[in-house]
Amino acid sequence: MTPGWILIAILALSAVGYYMGRRRSQFVAGRGEGGAVKLHSRPTYYGALAALACGIPALLLFTVWRVSEESIITRLVVSGLPEAVRALPEGGLDLAVNDIKNLASGNIVSGEIDAGMRAAADHYLRLRSISHGALAVCSLALGIAALLLVLRLITPRLRARNAVERVVNALLIVCSSIAVFTTVGIVLSILFEAIRFFRVVPVTDFLFGLEWSPQMAIRSDQVGSSGAFGAVPVFTGTLMIAAIAMAVAIPLGLLAAIYLSEYAAPRVRAILKPSLELLAGIPTVVYGFFAALTVAPAIRNAGEALGLDVSSESALAAGLVMGVMIIPFVSSLSDDVIHAVPRSLRDGACALGSTPSETIRKVVLPAALPGIVGSILLAVSRAIGETMIVVMAAGLAANLTANPLKAVTTVTVQMVTLLVGDQEFDSPKTLAAFALGLVLFVTTLCLNVVALGVVRKYREQYE
Amino acid sequence: MVHSEGGTAPVMAAGAGRIDREDRRTVGSPLVADPRMTCRNVDVYYGEKHAVRGVSLDIAKNEVIALIGPSGCGKSTFIRCLNRMNDPIEGCRVEGKILLDGMDIYDRSVDVVPLRAQVGMVFQKPNPFPKSIWHNVAYGPKIHGLAKDRYELDGIVERSLQRAGLWEEVKDRLDQPGTALSGGQQQRLCIARALAVEPEIILMDEPCSALDPIATAHIENLIDELRANYSIVIVTHSMQQASRVSQRTAYFHLGDLIEVGRTEIVFTNPLHPLTEDYITGRFG
Incomplete structure (x- = not known):
């Protein structure tokens, strides 16, 4: 299962969660003694809560996994390489690892392909497929577990709207801070290059020089x-x-x-x-x-x-x-x-x-x-x-x-x-x-x- | 039929028995002996819409005349004709004669700028300029060149604020923004601003509808005092207010002026069935 499909599966699960949450809320509302009980929130909020509970932890796990996956696998592959290769200086080792990855993905490699490299590439591919499989199992299991938990928690008195609104609020904060962080990033990237410049040319010469x-x-x-x-x-x-x-x-x-x-x-x-x-x-x-x-x-x-x-x-x-x-x-x-x-x-x-x-x-x-x-x-x-x-x-x-x-x-x-x-x-x-x-x-x-x-x-x- | 014979005096219905409910001719006493402002057969159109139909009405000296009637009856449109505030409105057309001290204000030769200084206006919502209290009041005298120097201008500002009953409350903070005052104070500031240009007539378009009862009482007392020097035309939705402040009352209905008379008579013994419906609350 490739990461793209895992992502789609998580989103689909989340959509299913929405319908189940809504159905569940209508079900618990209709079950109260003496006919329908008044729900705290509209049924759609229970659905949204279930969808969020199902999707957010799974997506977080997915992101963290994908970010750290590559470096962990690379380290495992390197530790499996022969002593001679591991003793190479940093640049050489990087080149070897790159070759292995290129070989694994079918790209052109820089030198001759030997059996050791072939084995390392196979090792790399195997590790990666294990990782993807594990990711699929873990994230979907997490999503389903969270969904089941929320479905159990749904009662007419559950304040689903407030919870959903808190999440939406957080989302809005994230959106508005992206622009701020981008600005900070731009400033920092200019700042570090400028500091390198000022090591060579004094600040006063730059600011007050007339030529x-x-x-x-x-x-x-x-x-x-x-x-x-x-x-x-x-x-x-x-x-x-x-x-x-x-x-x-x-x-x-x-x-x-x-x-x-x-x-x-x-x-x-x-x-x-x-x-x-x-x-x-x-x-x-x-x-x-x-x-x-x-x-x-x-x-x-x-x-x-x-x-x-x-x-x-x-x-x-x-x-x-x-x-x-x-x-x-x-x-x-x-x-x-x-x-x-x-x-x-x-x-x-x-x-x-x-x-x-x-x-x-x-x-x-x-x-x-x-x-x-x-x-x-x-x-x-x-x-x-x-x-x-x-x-x-x-x-x-x-x-x-x-x-x-x-x-x-x-x-x-x-x-x-x-x-x-x-x-x-x-x-x-x-x-x-x-x-x-x-x-x-x-x-x-x-x-x-x-x-x-x-x-x-x-x-x-x-x- | 809107109104019957061109410029003749409207029907006087004194002592007449029941007037037909569908009769739209003005009853009562729309004309006075020594008018300050005379309106004859005033029609106002907004494009195709006939908003005011053949209104003839006099405004006497030193009187407060209240215009009442349901929303959309044309009373605000009519009052805005008296200082030509309808001019800038797209598609608005005014017909008939409106005379101020014998001068036709819609005549080609009349300059609208001095006219508006003679006929001041206070609006429904207090609209002080975003300037200091002093500058709010001094604005009119400055643009009309009523004061030779700052000293005279200070005098005008103080006098106007005193007449509007605001001086004691603001004399120590004339440099503060007019917008920082309370709603009732803002409305009195707007009245002071209108008084500062020495008008003859003051038009008030629902001046108290945005104010609380205490501020309203303040303004009503003020209107009563101002009557000594000015003629005041006030549009109001409050019949209590009309009966408290005005000497004459005019009832408008769907663009027609239905009845004009002494306030106590209009409110106790109206001649026209439509007026009776309105003041007894049977209409809208």
């Missing part, structure tokens, strides 16, 4: 730079492009939201809002084309007409196009928030003789402010995390400049260029990407915390 040039000589005879890992130019580039993007997106998005929610006729709104949201659906690569092929040359031509020195890849072009890209984030969310301001507040302002513009500026917008800040924050995160437009339109040169007409680069772009292609993972050049990622993560985290604080402050004041 970014991550190319390292790979061979000793190679003519190349020794690498400079000052992250300041990269971060100023990120901030400048994000600032330009926000300077475009906040006013346009907010005004569009005000128009949509307050002034637009329903028919106009029905057309305009989806079209605005369409902007969010365009792949960023396409925005990149647009920035590189249309906006950047247009800016350069305009700059030349004014006698300015504009590079063909400029922060301005990338920032403008990125700003257009995030307009829907600001406008759509703000529109929802403004729409959610209660009608009664507008009526109140209107009844005092406010013009529509006064109503919006003095009553609706202040009331909607926390939500608007939230939408802007989301847009900022998008702007900082955006990569593709910048790669295509702003260039790769890490210039430390405040001039938006020059080429700059961003954190995300540098991470991409550092990690694309074949890289050795013990070079500071590659590890620098993780350090950048860590700092970026910390930056956006701080931004979120600050903005949450702002929102909470206003909320206390206004609601």
